[in-house]
Amino acid sequence: MRHRCKLVALRSGLKAQVHSVLAKQGVRVAMSDLFGVGGQQLLDDLQLDAPFSARLLSLRRLIDAVALEIDIAAKRTAAQLKDPSGLPGDPGVARRWGGARRGVRGRDVIRFARPQQLCSWAGMTPKRRESDTKVHRGPITKQGNTLVWWAAVEAVQRVHSGPIARTRTRIGERRGNNIAKVAGARELLTLVFYGLRDRHIRCLAQAA
Secondary structure (H helix, E strand, O other): OHHHHHHHHHHHHHHHHHHHHHHHOOOOOOOOOOOOHHHHHHHHHOOOOHHHHHHHHHHHHHHHHHHHHHHHHHHHHHHHHOOOOOOOOOHHHHHHHHHHHHHHHHOOHHHOOOHHHHHHHOOOOEEEEEEOOEEEEEEEOOOOOHHHHHHHHHHHOOOOOOHHHHHHHHHHHHHOHHHHHHHHHHHHHHHHHHHHHHOOOHHHOOOO
16 A cells, blocks of 8 residues: 555646746646546647656656556455455445555554544644634644545545535535545544444444
């Protein structure tokens, strides 16, 4: 899972370089996903200066190569991560959370008195700065277990129903998608806390 995490970060960096090349050539990207079907067609049709064109082709080959390695890593670990530890829902959640939760389990979740402490340990709580009577809150600290918070954020993006999806939608309408994903990830970690501690999650139990 750590290897896959690093591969995804590497691919994101390569994609950022593609955007940088287009910006230097004054190319405006109208679509939200440059690497979707429409974006790939745009990249195929571009007429750039020779050095930028060569760099773009090189970056696209590297992105394809890294994407292949990500798929291989995902298939290799999928069979080992079938057990979502009592968390029902989309299989993508189980696959992405499955490996990261083992790091939580190995550290014995019982040592955390509350789920908020687990969220803090995972770096999912906002930074806090105090000056006299003023309190400033910033982005999440990311100072804890990087694999856990990465996997939690990745997992909630695959949730399309249930309490986590409703939380993400509600907060996203008011405060934006990024904050909504973090809020959903904290809710997921809260459910994981109770799942690992109690071996079941009462709020997700099916009605009789």
